[in-house]
Amino acid sequence: KMAADTPVDILQKVLENEILQSTKVVEEHLDAEIQKLDQMDEDELERLKQRRLEALKKTQQQKQEWLSKGHGEYREIPSERDFFQEVKESKNVVCHFYRDTTFRCQIMDKHLTVLAKKHIETKFLKLNAEKSPFLCERLRIKVIPTLALIKDGKTQDYVVGFTDLGNTDDFTTETLEWRLGCADIINY
Numbered sequence: 001k002m003a004a005d006t007p008v009d010i011l012q013k014v015l016e017n018e019i020l021q022s023t024k025v026v027e028e029h030l031d032a033e034i035q036k037l038d039q040m041d042e043d044e045l046e047r048l049k050q051r052r053l054e055a056l057k058k059t060q061q062q063k064q065e066w067l068s069k070g071h072g073e074y075r076e077i078p079s080e081r082d083f084f085q086e087v088k089e090s091k092n093v094v095c096h097f098y099r100d101t102t103f104r105c106q107i108m109d110k111h112l113t114v115l116a117k118k119h120i121e122t123k124f125l126k127l128n129a130e131k132s133p134f135l136c137e138r139l140r141i142k143v144i145p146t147l148a149l150i151k152d153g154k155t156q157d158y159v160v161g162f163t164d165l166g167n168t169d170d171f172t173t174e175t176l177e178w179r180l181g182c183a184d185i186i187n188y
Contacts, residue, residue, distance in 0.1 A: 066090075066120050074109070074116035074124040080132045083125075092122040092185050093150040097129045097141050104162065104169065108145045111173045118177075119186040149185040157183040 005013075040048075066072065069089050077086055087093050096112055098105035109126070116124035129136050129144055139148055139155055147159040164179050165171040181188020 063120060066123075069123065071123050072117060072120040074113045074126065076126045076128075078131075080127075080135045083127055083132070083135060086123065086125055087150050087153055090123040091152055093148075094122055094124050094180065094185060095148045095150065096124075096126040097132070097136060097139075097144060097146045097148065098126055099129050099144045102144050105145045107169055108147070111171075111176045114173050115177055115180070115186070119180075122180075122186045147180075149180065149183045151185060156185070159183075 070086070071090065077083055083095065087095075094112070094115075096105070096108055098108070112124050112126070116122075127135070129141065135141075141148070141158075143161045145161065148155050149157040149159070159165070159176075159179055162168065162171060165175050177186065177188065180186045
């Protein structure tokens with residue numbers, strides 16, 4: 001005489017059956033996809049290739065446009081007047097308000113130089129706070145270094161000092177990248 005199935009045996013059988021059913025569904029779906037690809041004619045494949053090519057061209061054009069507007073490098077702008085022009089022509093801008101005598105500004109420079117090359121979708125600038133009193137007052141910049149994060153010509157957010165970066169001088173570039181990503185000023 002065989003012993004009755006234990007609850008564990010029953011559960012195992014139910015699970016095996018569920019897994020089998022799921023596998024069948026996935027397999028059927030894959031078979032359908034493969035069949036669809038097999039039935040694609042030359043014209044459809046050509047159209048697919050064209051669309052992909054167009055998308056690549058568009059991406060390349062966008063990159064060229066960004067580079068022509070000074071994206072891809074971290075650079076200093078000479079005056080407040082230049083600031084408005086630079087901000088007007090780019091969707092995403094990170095502007096570092098710095099002072100020559102502030103050691104932490106050099107730390108920030110090091111990280112921004114790396115990020116400017118990596119994130120060409122965003123323009124990275126620096127402006128001497130001592131040479132731009134009007135802007136510092138208007139943007140209420142009191143702590144140096146401060147990053148103004150500007151989207152579509154409007155200041156959306158600030159990274160003030162190193163508070164958001166772990167309150168340490170040896171934060172990583174990734175930490176700053178993450179913080180800029182949170183503000184949606186770079187594609188993170």
